[in-house]
Amino acid sequence: MAVDDEASVLDLVMEVLTDLGCNAQSAHEGNDAYARIQACPAIDLLITDIRMPGMSGLELADKVRQIRPDLPILFITGYASEFERGVELAPGTSLLVKPFSLAKLGATVRDILDQRQAQSLAAGH
Numbered sequence: 001m002a003v004d005d006e007a008s009v010l011d012l013v014m015e016v017l018t019d020l021g022c023n024a025q026s027a028h029e030g031n032d033a034y035a036r037i038q039a040c041p042a043i044d045l046l047i048t049d050i051r052m053p054g055m056s057g058l059e060l061a062d063k064v065r066q067i068r069p070d071l072p073i074l075f076i077t078g079y080a081s082e083f084e085r086g087v088e089l090a091p092g093t094s095l096l097v098k099p100f101s102l103a104k105l106g107a108t109v110r111d112i113l114d115q116r117q118a119q120s121l122a123a124g125h
């Protein structure tokens with residue numbers, strides 16, 4: 001699931017996910033993304049912008065963790081100052097700062113999904 005209020009960024013993220021062979025969904029705002037995650041337990045990764053109108057990516061992540069604590073979250077942002085001031089990333093959470101290359105996004109997503117698959121195999125699922 002990719003969430004960003006900037007259509008151009010969302011399109012690029014979706015292109016990378018499609019190129020990786022992912023069956024991805026997208027949303028332009030947090031409430032829509034949250035509803036889709038509730039309805040689809042097969043979602044393996046949440047990629048969300050941090051700053052969005054309405055529900056921010058941080059708020060979305062907090063809500064998602066209540067129903068899917070195992071779901072990896074990748075924050076993408078042009079405003080990394082929140083993290084530079086001491087906000088720590090929760091386990092299972094990663095950060096990419098805009099602008100990033102499509103290759104970097106693809107490698108990060110692949111690493112996250114590979115780790116998730118390895119953990120699932122280790123747990124016997």
